[in-house]
Amino acid sequence: MDKMTLEDVQIEGKKVLMRVDFNVPIKDGQIGDDNRMVQALPSINYVTKHGGKLILMSHLGRPGGEVDKSLSLKPVAKHLQTLVDTKVHFAEDCIGEKAKTVINQAKDGEIVLLENVRFHKGEKANDEEFCKQLAKHGDLFCNDAFGSSHRAHSSVAGVTRFLQPAVSGYLLEKEIKYLNDSINNPSRPFVAILGGAKVSDKIGVIENLLDKVDSILVGGGMTYTFYKAKGLPIGDSLVEDDKVDLAKELMMKADEKGVNVVLPVDSVAAKEFKNDAEHKVVDEDGIEDGWMGVDIGPQTAISFGNIIKNARTVVWNGPMGVFEMENFADGTNAVAEALAESTKLGGTTIIGGGDSASAIKQAGLEEAVSHVSTGGGASLMFLEGKDLPGVVALTDK
Ligand SMILES: Nc1ncnc2c1ncn2[C@@H]1O[C@H](COP(=O)(O)OP(=O)(O)O)[C@@H](O)[C@H]1O
Ligand SMILES: O=C(OP(=O)(O)O)[C@H](O)COP(=O)(O)O
Numbered sequence: 001m002d003k004m005t006l007e008d009v010q011i012e013g014k015k016v017l018m019r020v021d022f023n024v025p026i027k028d029g030q031i032g033d034d035n036r037m038v039q040a041l042p043s044i045n046y047v048t049k050h051g052g053k054l055i056l057m058s059h060l061g062r063p064g065g066e067v068d069k070s071l072s073l074k075p076v077a078k079h080l081q082t083l084v085d086t087k088v089h090f091a092e093d094c095i096g097e098k099a100k101t102v103i104n105q106a107k108d109g110e111i112v113l114l115e116n117v118r119f120h121k122g123e124k125a126n127d128e129e130f131c132k133q134l135a136k137h138g139d140l141f142c143n144d145a146f147g148s149s150h151r152a153h154s155s156v157a158g159v160t161r162f163l164q165p166a167v168s169g170y171l172l173e174k175e176i177k178y179l180n181d182s183i184n185n186p187s188r189p190f191v192a193i194l195g196g197a198k199v200s201d202k203i204g205v206i207e208n209l210l211d212k213v214d215s216i217l218v219g220g221g222m223t224y225t226f227y228k229a230k231g232l233p234i235g236d237s238l239v240e241d242d243k244v245d246l247a248k249e250l251m252m253k254a255d256e257k258g259v260n261v262v263l264p265v266d267s268v269a270a271k272e273f274k275n276d277a278e279h280k281v282v283d284e285d286g287i288e289d290g291w292m293g294v295d296i297g298p299q300t301a302i303s304f305g306n307i308i309k310n311a312r313t314v315v316w317n318g319p320m321g322v323f324e325m326e327n328f329a330d331g332t333n334a335v336a337e338a339l340a341e342s343t344k345l346g347g348t349t350i351i352g353g354g355d356s357a358s359a360i361k362q363a364g365l366e367e368a369v370s371h372v373s374t375g376g377g378a379s380l381m382f383l384e385g386k387d388l389p390g391v392v393a394l395t396d397k
Contacts, residue, residue: 001176003394004167006043009140011050013108017138017163018043019155019390021147021374022058022076022113031079033358036147036374041083043144043169044111048086054111055103055137057094057155059148065121077113086110094155095120095133103137117155124151126158135162144169146176147375149390150382157393165395171374176391178371179382182350187312188214192383193304193335195220196318196355199240201380205317206250206261208385215260215311217304219296219320219331224287226251226263232285235269237293262307266297268321268328275325295321296331308338309345317353317380323362332359340368352379 020040025032047054061071077090087110091102094114106112114137117123122130131154135141141163143149148156149172160166168176182190190213194202199222206216218226224237229247254261263284269291270279281297282288296304301320308314316339320331336359339349349369351360353376360366373379381388 001168001173001180001391002397003391004165004397005173006046006142006167006169008397009165009167011047011052014052014139015055015103015137016047016052016140016142017055017057017134017159018047018142018169019145019148020044020056020058021145022056022073023060023147024076026060026075029075031075033361034079034083035357035372037076037080037083039171039374040144040169043142043171044084046170047142048084048109048111051108053103053106053108056111056113057117057134058113058145059118059123059155060116061118063116063118065118065124067119071116071118073113073116080111080113084111088113091115093119095130099137123154126152126154128158128161130154131158132162134159138163140164141166142169143390143394144171145390146172146373147378149375149388150378152389156390160393160395166393168391168394172391175373175375175379176382178350178373179379182313182315182348183212183383186212187348189311190313191215191217191307191311191315193217193219193308193314193316194318195222195320196353197221197238198318199225199238199243202318203243203246203250205380205383207253208383210250210254210257210259213259215262215307216254217262217307219264219300219304219335220318222318223264223267223296224293226261227284227287230263233287234293235287235289235291237287262304264296264300265303266299267293268295268297268331270294270328273322275327279327294325295328298330301331301334305334305338308335309341311342312347314339314342314347314349315383316349316351316356317376317383319355319359323355323359329362333363336360336363336365340365343369352376352383
């Protein structure tokens, strides 16, 4: 990445305004998975250890420009205090007097976490006045929020119009490096695995990947839109009817380009969308009315596994089935294990997407793959070959 980094600027005595992605799950005031916070620690510690005053901004959830106490970052500030060895202050607003007072109180080497930037409409609107107010807090800007970098919002991108230099943090750099190397200069065979439920979000990625990968394995809820395109029965399975023609077109394009688009040869079909529903394994032409595909079947798990183990670069986005339900998690777990195996054999394996990341965690294999991305939407936008606004906005080297 040819953007300035934290190491290119003087930190001592400076106020560093840093965007992080602390959009973490919170239940009853407790942080669930704090991976996004832990991943931001290298940048956070770099600034505080070098004597900068660190002002952190983040969103939490989608409050829609209104104050919503259940989406306050206060519990996050409390949790952050357990992860760092300097004082963490919390400001109850991200702009105005409340923010200013707390920032003035904090000493160099300490941290201020500002309240949820999405409590203001100006954040999403990338509003000039709001950007200026945020910019006032710092002497320089740093973006370490990879997971939010696909959003052209004030605290991610707009603020850089009024605050320079704008540098990249370590997490952002690491994420971009992994994605860049794997997508633009991959060791082959290069295999992409796409699953999950957001068919319309992901189908565009397939088009871009056709020019890059050797195989695309389609699983999860994506499967049945492709099945329908092939004229196979899908019963009550998840389908996006308005994407059936696109699926057809993509399969034709794949053929022309010599890319294997591999669909499941069998599925686990269930009578209902619940874990203890009646279920059975069926072939690709065996999903009857009243049944829905909820996981890839055992034959598919084996064949996908073999392709993945032999790959040198693997990108995985979206689970292979309804993995939250134990009875339908086998396909996802098999793919997770195959990724771990491929990594052991020297392959580069990357996982993007919130649910795929929890799936690999659930399988206890997050340490066994090369990289678990902190951004779902952001890594997809990158895979689509588009520029991320939060990266474009940074100062060139
Ligand atoms: N066959 C299926 N039918 C319905 N939902 C599915 C199926 N396979 C996977 N899913 C669901 O897809 C969801 C994840 O999809 P998505 O959000 O696209 O993935 P990610 O967050 O990894 O990008 C999970 O909640 C999972 O239960
Ligand atoms: O959780 C996030 O995205 P992700 O679920 O696509 O990884 C980011 O924090 C961005 O949040 P947003 O999709 O509400 O802008």
